[in-house]
Amino acid sequence: MTETAPRPTLEAVAARAGVSRATVSRVVNGGDGVREPLVERVRKAVEELGYVPNQAARSLVTRRHDAIAVVVAEPETRVFADPFFARQLRGISKELTAHDNQLVLLLTEGRDDHARVGRYLAGGHVDGALVFSLHLDDPLPGLIQRAGVPTVFGGRPGWSGDQRGVVYVDSDNRGGARDAVRHLAGLGRTRIAHITGALDQTSAVDRLDGYRDVMVDADPGLIVEGDFTPTGGERAMRELLARCPDLDAVFAANDLTAAGALRVLRASGRRVPDDVAVVGFDDMLPVAEQTDPALTTVRQDIEEMGRLMARLLLRGVDRRTGERVGGAPSSVVLPTTLVRRASA
Amino acid sequence: MTETAPRPTLEAVAARAGVSRATVSRVVNGGDGVREPLVERVRKAVEELGYVPNQAARSLVTRRHDAIAVVVAEPETRVFADPFFARQLRGISKELTAHDNQLVLLLTEGRDDHARVGRYLAGGHVDGALVFSLHLDDPLPGLIQRAGVPTVFGGRPGWSGDQRGVVYVDSDNRGGARDAVRHLAGLGRTRIAHITGALDQTSAVDRLDGYRDVMVDADPGLIVEGDFTPTGGERAMRELLARCPDLDAVFAANDLTAAGALRVLRASGRRVPDDVAVVGFDDMLPVAEQTDPALTTVRQDIEEMGRLMARLLLRGVDRRTGERVGGAPSSVVLPTTLVRRASA
DNA sequence: GTGAAAGCGCTAACAA
DNA sequence: TTGTTAGCGCTTTCAC
Numbered sequence: 001m002t003e004t005a006p007r008p009t010l011e012a013v014a015a016r017a018g019v020s021r022a023t024v025s026r027v028v029n030g031g032d033g034v035r036e037p038l039v040e041r042v043r044k045a046v047e048e049l050g051y052v053p054n055q056a057a058r059s060l061v062t063r064r065h066d067a068i069a070v071v072v073a074e075p076e077t078r079v080f081a082d083p084f085f086a087r088q089l090r091g092i093s094k095e096l097t098a099h100d101n102q103l104v105l106l107l108t109e110g111r112d113d114h115a116r117v118g119r120y121l122a123g124g125h126v127d128g129a130l131v132f133s134l135h136l137d138d139p140l141p142g143l144i145q146r147a148g149v150p151t152v153f154g155g156r157p158g159w160s161g162d163q164r165g166v167v168y169v170d171s172d173n174r175g176g177a178r179d180a181v182r183h184l185a186g187l188g189r190t191r192i193a194h195i196t197g198a199l200d201q202t203s204a205v206d207r208l209d210g211y212r213d214v215m216v217d218a219d220p221g222l223i224v225e226g227d228f229t230p231t232g233g234e235r236a237m238r239e240l241l242a243r244c245p246d247l248d249a250v251f252a253a254n255d256l257t258a259a260g261a262l263r264v265l266r267a268s269g270r271r272v273p274d275d276v277a278v279v280g281f282d283d284m285l286p287v288a289e290q291t292d293p294a295l296t297t298v299r300q301d302i303e304e305m306g307r308l309m310a311r312l313l314l315r316g317v318d319r320r321t322g323e324r325v326g327g328a329p330s331s332v333v334l335p336t337t338l339v340r341r342a343s344a
Numbered sequence: 345m346t347e348t349a350p351r352p353t354l355e356a357v358a359a360r361a362g363v364s365r366a367t368v369s370r371v372v373n374g375g376d377g378v379r380e381p382l383v384e385r386v387r388k389a390v391e392e393l394g395y396v397p398n399q400a401a402r403s404l405v406t407r408r409h410d411a412i413a414v415v416v417a418e419p420e421t422r423v424f425a426d427p428f429f430a431r432q433l434r435g436i437s438k439e440l441t442a443h444d445n446q447l448v449l450l451l452t453e454g455r456d457d458h459a460r461v462g463r464y465l466a467g468g469h470v471d472g473a474l475v476f477s478l479h480l481d482d483p484l485p486g487l488i489q490r491a492g493v494p495t496v497f498g499g500r501p502g503w504s505g506d507q508r509g510v511v512y513v514d515s516d517n518r519g520g521a522r523d524a525v526r527h528l529a530g531l532g533r534t535r536i537a538h539i540t541g542a543l544d545q546t547s548a549v550d551r552l553d554g555y556r557d558v559m560v561d562a563d564p565g566l567i568v569e570g571d572f573t574p575t576g577g578e579r580a581m582r583e584l585l586a587r588c589p590d591l592d593a594v595f596a597a598n599d600l601t602a603a604g605a606l607r608v609l610r611a612s613g614r615r616v617p618d619d620v621a622v623v624g625f626d627d628m629l630p631v632a633e634q635t636d637p638a639l640t641t642v643r644q645d646i647e648e649m650g651r652l653m654a655r656l657l658l659r660g661v662d663r664r665t666g667e668r669v670g671g672a673p674s675s676v677v678l679p680t681t682l683v684r685r686a687s688a
Numbered sequence: 689g690t691g692a693a694a695g696c697g698c699t700a701a702c703a704a
Numbered sequence: 705t706t707g708t709t710a711g712c713g714c715t716t717t718c719a720c
Contacts, residue, residue: 007468009697020707025699035705052467056403057697060712065400067448085430093451097460102469103449104411107437116441123396124351125446230634259634286631290574290603353713364691369715379689401713404696 008049017045028053067102068313069126069149071117073133073140083284084302085132088154091306092130099314101127114143122147128313133157136200141166152313152329154305158202167316168331169309171300173203173281176336177210180251180279180298183338185214187277189249192218195226195236195261197253204228207253207281222247226257233260241268248276249344255280255287255297262291262343277344293342300336308332352393361389372397411446412657413470413493415461417477417484427628428646429476432498435650436474443658445471458484466491472657477501480544485510494660496653500675502546511660512675513653515644517547517625520680521554524595524623524642527682529558531621533593536562539570539580539605541597548572551597551625566591570601577604585612592620593688599624599631599641606635606687621688637686644680652676 010028014021019038026034027042028051034042045051059065070092072085089103096103104126106117121129121144128150133140136158144151145161153168184192194211197204212218221243226232233252237260240247250265252258258280262272270276272293280288283299312329354372358365363382370378371386372395378386389395403409414436416429433447440447448470450461465473465488472494477484480502488495489506497512528536538555541548556562565587570576577596581604584591594609596602602624606616614620616637624632627643656676 010699011697021698022700022707022709023705026706029699033705038706050466052463054404054697055467055469056400056409057712058699059400060398060404060697060714061699063712070449083427083430086427089449090451093449094453097451097457102464103451105414105433105437105447105449107434107441107447109438113441119396120446122394123399125399230630256630263634263636286574286600287634290607290631290634292607292636354715355713365714366691366693366716367689370690373715377689382690398713401696402715404698404713405715407696 007054008051009054010051013042013045013049013051016049017041063124065102065125065127066100067104067126068096068310068317069104069106069121069129071106071108071121071129071131071133071140071144073108073131073135073138083286084282087302088132088306088309091303091308092310093306094303095307095310095314099310101310101314108140111139114140118143118147121149127317128152130154130309130313131157133159134201136202150313150316152309152316154309156202156206156331158200158205166331167312167329169305169312170331170333171203171305172333172336173206174210174213176281176298176300176338177207177251178213179336179338180281181211181214183296183340184249184251184277184279184344187249187273187344189277191222191244191247192249192251193222193224193240193244193247194218195224195233195240195250195252195257197226197228197257199225201228204253211251219244226253228254228256230256230260230263233257234264235260237261237264241265250276250278252278252280255282255284255291255295258295258297258343259287259291262293262295266292273342273344279338279344283339288339288341291343296341296344297339298336299339301334305334308334351398352395353398354395357386357389357393357395360393361385407468409446409469409471410444411448411470412440412654413448413450413465413473415450415452415465415473415475415477415484415488417452417475417479417482427630428626431646432476432650432653435647435652436654437650438647439651439654439658443654445654445658452484455483458487462487462491465493472496472660474498474653474657475501477503478545480546494657496657496660498649498653500546500550502544502549510675511656513649513656514675514677515547515649516677516680517550518554518557520625520642520644520682521551521595522557523680523682524625525555525558527640527684528593528595528621528623528688531593531617531688533621535566535588535591536593536595537566537568537584537588537591538562539568539577539584539594539596539601541601542571543569545572548597555595563588570597572598572600574600574604574607577601578608579604581605581608585609594620594622596622596624599626599628599635599639602639602641602687603631603635606637606639610636617686617688623682623688627683632683632685635687640685640688641683642680643683645678649678652678 010021014024132154141157142161156170224236226236280295280297283297288295354365358368375383476498485501500514568580570580624639624641627641632639
């Protein structure tokens, strides 16, 4: 392995097959308009030489890259506390692979990286971007919009800029929250509390809205702000218990929060679900199935979210090449399902 | 945004700065051998035009891509049950970013994808590969080795092929396991059981070896095979309890397994750590801190592993360009640390 | 130290 | 249907 053998070029294949470079190119790119016998000969030559097209040369002329960027902002937060991220990536990867696209991963660590990402996207290295932006005040979405790259967001972006043309895929956080609270109500619970998520994220806001949809005139004391962490859940639960000792149910903004709440409830001597019923959100398996009792929760199809994001993006990208697509893609909100376990 | 403005080329910058393309190229690539006033003029032109080099054109001539592939095999297993993967990626990403390299993510779903990955790597699209291969019989490592791409493995690859030149970064699984068991022994425990991980993975094998290092002539009945999952941990723990009701400690191959074991212990009426002390492995926070009692475990620096992998790879890649590096990189095994919590 | 010119490997008009 | 030809934007000798 001292010297890597030079890889064969179109030229070499053409020579071997006894045709022109153009013909080889046609065959390699689908073979339309080339007569069968030639196609066969070229295929054979490609095979024998182990020819693989040089993507750089191809991109140089086509201006396509068959690559899309996945931008994940602020990985220090939620992204690394749970396996969501990996799940979404998997969905994205599957879809991209099916369309022969590569996935370029851009992880950002705060402000300094924004410029870098902006430059990269504006630099025309990829055909589009899939962006996960978690916070309401994140400057990234705006930056990316300015870069002029086709983009699909993961989760409703909560920024205040121009919303036109923004495409996102999200779970039905609000609807899922409604289902959770209705389920608790259906169990006969009347004093249903809510521990919110970090309210600088749209998912937390939407879940709170869903709670309010059902608990139209809920005691404001039943709502406490959490932050999507177990510790936050514990603190919030203690506060709730102090404020409303008569509560008989808790809807937590996510499973991690619910896990924290569960611990405090147990420590306080409450039995779950007998005294207090608990519902989470996410169906984050390593947590939801391991709590004691196992958690009733709202499941979102994370992998499907990823797949859909990629699909929407590729559709938009195809359009660039002139392919018909029947209108601009629009956002999609995926349904959630309530998963009943032991806690409610 | 109907028509994307054509991005400025070297030519344009050259014209604006009143120099040749060659000079601009030199400045853009470090500015060596160009006199200060010119450098300044070119920099200004670049700035004003918002020039970003076309990577495709550049790669076409340099044959470098400033991109490396991260190959993750079999994402359906462990990778998606815990946040490890994300952590490693983060470490990798940081290091690559610092060296202006992009991260191309290749997720594989079983055999069908191997050919695709092999083709991609052999196709010379990237300068190197970082490979996570979890199973002993994985054909991927061999495939990749054949592709002739500089590669660093995440975790000691356990395949039976030619080991020469194989570079990997791993945690000191064996040493960490020894520490865990010694800690239990230091607590005065004598009947220390071990629930292994999935033994088709080197990490599980190494941890078992570490256990054996300390428990030189342990009762074979104290060792039960698990699979790194909570359910496997439960099953194994039940078996252990049936076989050796007198055990006073358990070293579980990972935290998930420990969590399962903990539940069974509690159900059986054992108090932890009073009756049975438990130690896990990984320090997977969302689990280790949430169990009851919180888990004493062996921490590995996952992010550092990722960073190191990237560093080793880039070093090897640089060498290609003729840069001095002082010998081929060799594998690295990172130390672990015992984290004491309540369970032991 | 700087510029002119020759490609890198490919696709896409256009001609035949 | 097939071949010829002209670049895509850049780096890199090689003159000057």
